[in-house]
Amino acid sequence: MGGTAGRAHGPYTLYDLDAMPEEGRRYELADGWLNELPGDLWHDHAADTLKTILKDAARQADADVHVAGAPQDVTTPAGVRKPDVFAVARDVARAALERRTRTYYGPDLMLVAEVVTPRTVNEQIDRVRKVEEYAATGIPHYWIIDLEPRPSITMLELAGGRYEVAGRARSGETVTLTAPFPIRFDPVRLSEMD
Numbered sequence: 685m686g687g688t689a690g691r692a693h694g695p696y697t698l699y700d701l702d703a704m705p706e707e708g709r710r711y712e713l714a715d716g717w718l719n720e721l722p723g724d725l726w727h728d729h730a731a732d733t734l735k736t737i738l739k740d741a742a743r744q745a746d747a748d749v750h751v752a753g754a755p756q757d758v759t760t761p762a763g764v765r766k767p768d769v770f771a772v773a774r775d776v777a778r779a780a781l782e783r784r785t786r787t788y789y790g791p792d793l794m795l796v797a798e799v800v801t802p803r804t805v806n807e808q809i810d811r812v813r814k815v816e817e818y819a820a821t822g823i824p825h826y827w828i829i830d831l832e833p834r835p836s837i838t839m840l841e842l843a844g845g846r847y848e849v850a851g852r853a854r855s856g857e858t859v860t861l862t863a864p865f866p867i868r869f870d871p872v873r874l875s876e877m878d
Contacts, residue, residue, distance in 0.1 A: 714762040714817075719809065726831055730799045730874040731768040734829065737869050738771060738795075747865035749794065750777035757787040758796070760817040768829075769797040771864060790821025794864040797827035799874075815840065819847050825864055835871040 695716025704711050711720055735751050742749040750773070754766040764787070776792045796818055798810040810828060818826045819842060826840040826847055834855040840847035853859040855872035 711766075714760075714765070714809075714813070716763070719806070724801070726875070727768075727799050727801055729877070730829060730831055730835065731797075733874050733876075734769045734797055734799075737873065738769065738867065741867040741869070742771070742865055745866045748774045749865055750774045752777070755786070758793060758821075759787055759789050760814075760821050762813070762817050765814065765817065767796045768799045769795075771795040790818065790823055793821075793823045795825040795827065796823050797829060799829040799831065802830075802832055815847055819845060825850075829871075829874065831875060835874040837871050 697716075731753055735753055738749075738751045741747075742751060749771050751769065751771050753769040756766070756770075757764045758767055758770065759765075770788070771794045772788060772792050773794070776788070780786075780788060798814060800807050800810050815826065822842065824842045826842075828838045828840070830836045830838075836852065836854040837859060838849060839851045839853075839859075839861070841850035851859075851861075853871050855875075856870065858868060858870050861867045
């Protein structure tokens, strides 16, 4: 990656992140370094499908929830992350819209989900770094989505400042949760094309 905003080799700031050209690429800022996020058809499709599933579940449950995802930002102790999917209370989303900010603070999030892109540096970030960061930030629910060989979800729940595995579901199994709001679906839906 070339230099940005006058810095050839980092460390980078939020201003450098904002100065990145809009070329269809997305970046996160962690510990002063910019990391390009992977984006491919299957990853983006799964994230969009999960957003739809969560929006539908929130609507059916009459939950006061807003579901969103990248390119909106979430601040963590390490910097700025762009989760694939997240849920916040509707009043938090309304306040962000009124302030015209794209950044949410970690403690405002109810749920965050990352779709893993295997065999990339981002796989380690999603499975290790973000587990630590999101827990330190106080996000109660973190889902790690694997698409290979078939879609599966590992659901982590915050307990005592650390995440514990609350459940796992593979394609053909039904995820049934009551928190952060009632949700029920088969992970196979994340790979189905309409």
